[in-house]
Amino acid sequence: MYNTNQLGRFEQVVLPHLDAAYNLARWLTHNDHDAQDVVQESYLRALKFFSGLRSEDGRAWLLTIVRHTCYDWLRQNRRFEPLTGFDDELQGVESDEPGPEAMLLRTAEDELLRHALEELPVEFREVVILRELEGLSYKEIADIANLPLGTVMSRLARARQRLQQALTAHTQREAQV
Amino acid sequence: MTCQEIRELIHAYLDGEIDLVRSLEIERHLPDCQVCASVVQNLQTLRSAITRDSLYHRAPPDLRQRVQAVVRQSNRAESKPRFASLWFASGRWLGVGISAAAVAVLLLALIPAWLRSSADEPIAKEAISAHVRSLMADHLTDVASSDRHTVKPWFNGRLDFSPPVTDLTERGFPLIGGRLDYLDNRPVAALVYRRQQHFINLFIWPSAQPSSKAAVNPVTQQGFHLFRWTAIEMHFLAVSDLNERELKEFVGLIHDQLTPTATP
Ligand SMILES: [Zn+2]
Numbered sequence: 001m002y003n004t005n006q007l008g009r010f011e012q013v014v015l016p017h018l019d020a021a022y023n024l025a026r027w028l029t030h031n032d033h034d035a036q037d038v039v040q041e042s043y044l045r046a047l048k049f050f051s052g053l054r055s056e057d058g059r060a061w062l063l064t065i066v067r068h069t070c071y072d073w074l075r076q077n078r079r080f081e082p083l084t085g086f087d088d089e090l091q092g093v094e095s096d097e098p099g100p101e102a103m104l105l106r107t108a109e110d111e112l113l114r115h116a117l118e119e120l121p122v123e124f125r126e127v128v129i130l131r132e133l134e135g136l137s138y139k140e141i142a143d144i145a146n147l148p149l150g151t152v153m154s155r156l157a158r159a160r161q162r163l164q165q166a167l168t169a170h171t172q173r174e175a176q177v
Numbered sequence: 178m179t180c181q182e183i184r185e186l187i188h189a190y191l192d193g194e195i196d197l198v199r200s201l202e203i204e205r206h207l208p209d210c211q212v213c214a215s216v217v218q219n220l221q222t223l224r225s226a227i228t229r230d231s232l233y234h235r236a237p238p239d240l241r242q243r244v245q246a247v248v249r250q251s252n253r254a255e256s257k258p259r260f261a262s263l264w265f266a267s268g269r270w271l272g273v274g275i276s277a278a279a280v281a282v283l284l285l286a287l288i289p290a291w292l293r294s295s296a297d298e299p300i301a302k303e304a305i306s307a308h309v310r311s312l313m314a315d316h317l318t319d320v321a322s323s324d325r326h327t328v329k330p331w332f333n334g335r336l337d338f339s340p341p342v343t344d345l346t347e348r349g350f351p352l353i354g355g356r357l358d359y360l361d362n363r364p365v366a367a368l369v370y371r372r373q374q375h376f377i378n379l380f381i382w383p384s385a386q387p388s389s390k391a392a393v394n395p396v397t398q399q400g401f402h403l404f405r406w407t408a409i410e411m412h413f414l415a416v417s418d419l420n421e422r423e424l425k426e427f428v429g430l431i432h433d434q435l436t437p438t439a440t441p
Pocket of ligand 1: 179
């Protein structure tokens with residue numbers, strides 16, 4: 001389909017973002033095996049549509065495809081993780097009660113954090129991954145996840161709030177033992 | 178702003194997504210309000226905990242080869258070109274009577290913009306290649322040190338100029354080390370900085386231009402951002418897959434350190 005030159009360009013534009021692709025897929029599918037499958041499938045899809053690529057940002061473009069492929073995968077494996085349809089606008093952001101969590105979080109184990117992130121509904125988890133681990137802007141996340149900017153912000157706010165609650169609950173349980 | 182209004186904006190504030198005016202308003206409020214200040218502090222702690230390296234899942238080493246193999250195989254198996262040729266084969270374009278020149282223009286429009294502009298910016302392309310190579314070949318640094326007093330002397334005798342080395346650890350861009358690289362047909366210094374999981378290559382080499390020129394407009398190619406500028410008779414080029422805003426912040430910090438303003 002593509003000649004050597006074009007294929008070379010594809011590899012140059014898209015292959016360097018393998019880590020980003022894998023990280024997102026790994027967080028959305030929860031496991032290495034499926035993440036690798038999703039990444040391979042995403043690259044094949046990317047190859048198909050590469051000639052139509054208008055964007056200058058190979059990473060954002062690839063992540064859009066990876067996310068899409070993940071959701072296809074999640075739909076096929078729905079019994080493992082239901083897609084939670086939730087309303088972004090109805091529930092406002094509650095005010096945070098300041099607590100002692102700051103100190104406790106500082107020493108939080110990786111395992112604890114990883115678990116708290118894994119437990120987030122996928123719509124929350126993806127914005128956290130794209131923002132905190134990929135360092136993308138609200139605009140970039142909005143494009144990738146096909147969401148309004150305001151929704152990106154409210155999901156991120158609620159995701160962080162849930163993480164804080166989960167970690168606080170954990171540290172309180174620990175304290176009682 | 179009331180506390181309630183501030184809480185609603187606090188995430189956008191921490192993410193650097195609100196305008197300067199409101200940002201300053203929040204900063205004025207925080208020292209006077211313990212409650213809001215501790216909300217900010219807790220969120221900052223949470224954020225720095227999440228952004229730690231160990232939560233980032235890097236691709237397993239053999240996945241790259243496997244993806245490459247699958248892609249190449251699939252490309253070979255694909256006998257028919259897709260978009261353009263289907264359209265050509267349909268012959269519709271003949272019916273509409275488009276001239277050969279118009280077809281050429283249309284074909285050009287199908288090529289990603291950066292591929293066309295890359296010819297104008299050979300250094301940008303070179304710098305991205307050097308950046309990617311440094312990350313993929315596991316050859317990020319020749320001298321790995323966060324101490325600028327170790328990194329700077331390392332270049333002595335290896336280059337015919339002395340690159341300025343600044344430490345931005347306290348500003349959230351720790352120095353990782355230095356490396357010799359080749360750019361613009363000459364050996365250059367490459368300083369490596371990190372922001373969370375993202376590496377920044379800062380290339381430095383002498384310039385004939387004595388004047389200080391502010392950072393030119395960023396170039397975005399292949400998902401990487403580049404800033405190029407000249408100061409203190411040196412060329413500077415920063416490249417990273419870090420988002421444009423934070424890379425710009427980095428460029429600003431480097432620039433400020435190198436060229437202290439007139440006021441002492
Ligand atoms: Zn307040």
